[in-house]
Structures are given as C-alpha cells and as structure tokens.
Amino acid sequence: MSGDRFGDESTSAGFSLVAVLVFMLIVSAIVVPFAVTAKTRLMIANNEVEQERLSLLAEGLANVVSSELANVSATEKLPLDATPTACRSGEFSFDIRIQDHGGLIDLNAADAHLLSLGFASLGFDLQTSEELAEAAIQFRGSTNAFAAQAEPVTSVGPPQNKQAPFESVSELQEFSALASTPLQDLYDAFTVFSKRGTLSLGRASSRLRTVLAGASGSGTSTTQGASEASTYSVQVSARRDGSGIIGQSGFMIENFPASAAGFRRLSRSPAADIIKLAATTSSGNCDALFGTEAAQILRGFAS
Template sequence: MSAKRSGDESSSAGFSLVAVLVFLLIVSAIVVPFAVTAKTRLLIANNEVEQERLSLLAEGLANVVSSELADGSATDKLPLDSTPTSCRSGEFAFDVRIQDHSGLIDLNAADVHLLSLGFASLGFDRQASETLAKATIQFRGNANAFAAQAEPTTAAGPSENKQAPFESVSELQEFSALASTPSHDLYKVFTVNSKRGTLSLDHTPNRLRAIFADESGSGASVMQGVGQASAYTVEIAASRDGSGIAGQAGFIIEVLPASAAGFRRLSRNPAAEIVDLAPSMPSRATDCDGLFGTEIAQILRGWAS
C-alpha cells in the first residue's frame, strides 16, 4: 500500500514538473519577442537621437562656414569647387564641401553651348546633350508675356514649356530624359543662382572640368575667374568614431551686399538629405581652427573631451 502511494506521488511530481516546464516555455515564447523588440526599439531610438545631435551640430557649423563665406574669410582658405576638406576634434570628424555657384551653369542665363556641355558631363552623348540644351531654352522661353507665339515643345522636354525662368534646378527632372537623374548630380552641374551666362573654371567641380578639358575651344562663356560670388552650396557631415552614424546638413546661401552684410539661406540642398557626404575622393585634411575658427574649435574640443 505504501509502495503504491509512493508511486502515485512520483507520477504526480513528474506531471507537475512537466507542467511547470511547459508553462515556462509558453511564458518565454511570449516574453522573449517583447524583450527583443524593446531592445531593438531602444537601439533605434538611441541611433535617432545620435543622428539628430550630429545633424544639429552639422547645421550649426554650416552656419559658421556660411558666415565666413559672407565676410570673405573662408574664400582664400577653403576650396570652392566641392573638393572635400576634413578635420578632427577628439572623437568627432567633420567633412566640408563648398561649391561657388560661379563654377556652375546657370539654367536661366547659359547659352546652348554651355548647357550642352553641362548635360554631356552627366553622361549624355553630344546629340542628346544638344537636344536637351535646346529643350531647356525652350522650356524657360521668352520672359516677355506679350511674345507673339510660344516656342513649341520638344520630345526631350516636358509636355508644356514654362515660359518663365527656372526657379529650381529640380525642375529639370520634369524632362523625360532627366527624370531618373539624381537631383544631387543635377545640383553638382547646374544652378539658378549665379545669374551669369559665364562659367568660372577656377571653381568648376571635377565633373565639369573634365568635359571642358576635352573641348578644343569653350568660347567666351568660360572664364578663368569672375568677380565676387553671390551664391554658394555648403555641405557638412559630422560623425563620431565607432558610431557608424553621420549627421548631415546642406543648403544654398546667398551672400548679401556689403551694405547689408551676412547671408541668407535660399533653400536646403537635396544632396544633404539622401547622399552620403563622406568624401568619395581623398579629402584635404586641416585643423578645425583653420576650418571653423579658433573660438568654434575650442568649443568643439571642450565638447569632445
């Protein structure tokens, strides 16, 4: 009798143990995914905070560089043709690109020859480049509202010509042949802010400079230098060692007349929103004092320490 009772108790204990193990497995199946999800969301949130902090830092430094461009102190110490310049402060690294718009092709002022060279730099052959150049001039049309007849549309251009100046380089993406061209590439060739029908080779980015080097004669529309620039593109990327995250800022600025002093933002640069601003070519290294000024460099060193 005693042996039977002992066997029943062992069976009951074994069943209880199995029940407890099953219960723990069920609880684990429910809790573990929540814990993993919570940890993942925490990592994502931390990364987003880090990127936001770095982006704010990059934007603040872009304002500093823009002020230096406005007062002329940066034009002699920094390349103005999108050549990357970098500096380090503690665990932080900064990459800066500045593009003087006198080195870009103005969509509203350039002639057919200059426009066709710009499209050729994007990879179009000579015939396609000339067709796009003519379509560009037809698109912007005659600013005279009383013109007898509007220019007809072409297959290379949009379905309807604007008959007014380009307000943004991004309008080129209305052209069927340019719809898939990244806006970043377009902004590296064209502008609407130089207000010149000429191009300064001194400040022309490599993409355009290579095209002009292949031309036997570029004509009067290309010059070795021009007067004081009126607009710049400023791009800055800020990163921290080991984080794998970069904060980016970029915008187009207009330098105000000497009587007004300073600068104003014309627009944000689409390049900074979608393109990794880390240099695709070897950057020109310098110290942050030379790049942002001694006072700002001291602040960065204090923040990085």
C-alpha cells in the same frame, strides 16, 4: 502499501515538474517577444537620437562656414569648387563641400552652347546634350510668346514648357531625359543664382572643368579668374567613429550684409554622396575649417 504511496508521490512529483516546465515555456513564449521588441525599440530610439544630434551638429557647423564665407578674406582658405575637405575632433569626423555658384552654369542666363556643355558633363552624348540645351531654352521661355507656343516639345524635354525662368535646378527633373539623373549631379553643374551667362573656370567642379577643357577654343563662355562671389552651396556631414549613422546639413546661401550673420539662406540643397566624400577626403585641422572658437566647442562636445 508504503510502496504504492511512494509510487503515487513520485507520479505526482513528475506531473508537477512537467506542469512547471510547461508553464515556464508558456511564460517564455509570451515574455521573450516583448523583451525583443523592447530592445529593438530602444535601439531604434537611440539611433534616432544620435541621428538628430549629428544633424544638429552639422547644421551648426554649416552656419559657421556660411558666416566665414560672408568674410571675403576667409574664402581664400576654403576650396570653393566642391572639392571635399575633412577634419577630425576626438571621435567625430566632418566632411565639408562648398561650391561657388560662379563656377556653375546658370539655367536662365547661359546660351545653348554653355548649357550643352553642362549636360555633357552629366554623361550625355553631344547630340543629346544639344537637344537638352534647346529644350531648356524653350522651357524657360522665348522673347516671342507666339513663336514659343508653336515650338514642338522635344522628346528629351518636359511634357510642357513653362515659358518662365527656372526657379530651381530641380525643375530639370521634369525633362524626360533627366528624370533619373540624381539631383545632386544636377546641382553640381547648374544654378539659378549666378545671373551670369559665363562661369568662372577656377570655381567649376572637376567634372565641369574636364568638359570645358575639351571645348576650349570653341566659343565657350568662361572666365579664367574668380569673379566676385555672392552665392554658395554649403554641405556638411558629421559622423562618429564606428557608427554608420551620419548627420547632414546642406543649403544655398548668399552674402547679405544687412544680416548679423552676414548671409541668408536661399534654399536647401541635396545631400552629397557621403560614401564618395569619405573615399576622397583626408582629415585635417578643424581650426582651419571652422575657426578656433568653433573648434574649441567641438573639442568640448567630443570629450
């Protein structure tokens, strides 16, 4: 009888062990997904905080650069033709691009020839570039409203002509031939703020200079010297070593002495291609780019 009792106890213990294991499996099946979800949400929250932190840092540095541009003497140390420059402070690196709008083609003031060169810099062939230039002139309006209404809409142009000046370079994406052109590429060639029918060759981007050099002697409306600048595009990116998260800030400004900062914002600008910037820039001294006071703040931020 003792043997039967021992066998019953062993069977009972076996069932208890199986029950405990099943219970643990059920609890694990319930708890593990919650733990994984919580960990994922924490990671996402940390990434969002880092993104916001870097974006605010880039915004502040863009304001610092804009204040420097309001001082004419400060423009001598900064490239104003969209050439990327960079600096490091601790574990942080910063990329800066500044474009003087005197080195861009004004969509409202340029003639058809200069406009066509701008479109050629985007990779279009000569015929398409000329068609786009004519479409841009039709779009912005004619001195003869009745004649303008009679002009047919071109195949490369927008569905309907505005018959008013361009208010933003982004309006070019209404053109059928430009709908897929990255907005940043359009802003690298055109502006609506220079109000001049010429552009300063020394402030033009490398891509524009290449096209303009090939058109030398063909009546291109360019000036060799740097004319007095009043409008700039400023783009700043910030990132931490070992992180794929990047904070960005970009806007267009104009000199405005009535403001305490010496400038005012005109509009936001699209972000530059950070991958391209990282491949073409070498890190320098942040004191030279942002000034001694801002560089000291950065060192404290990075420590």
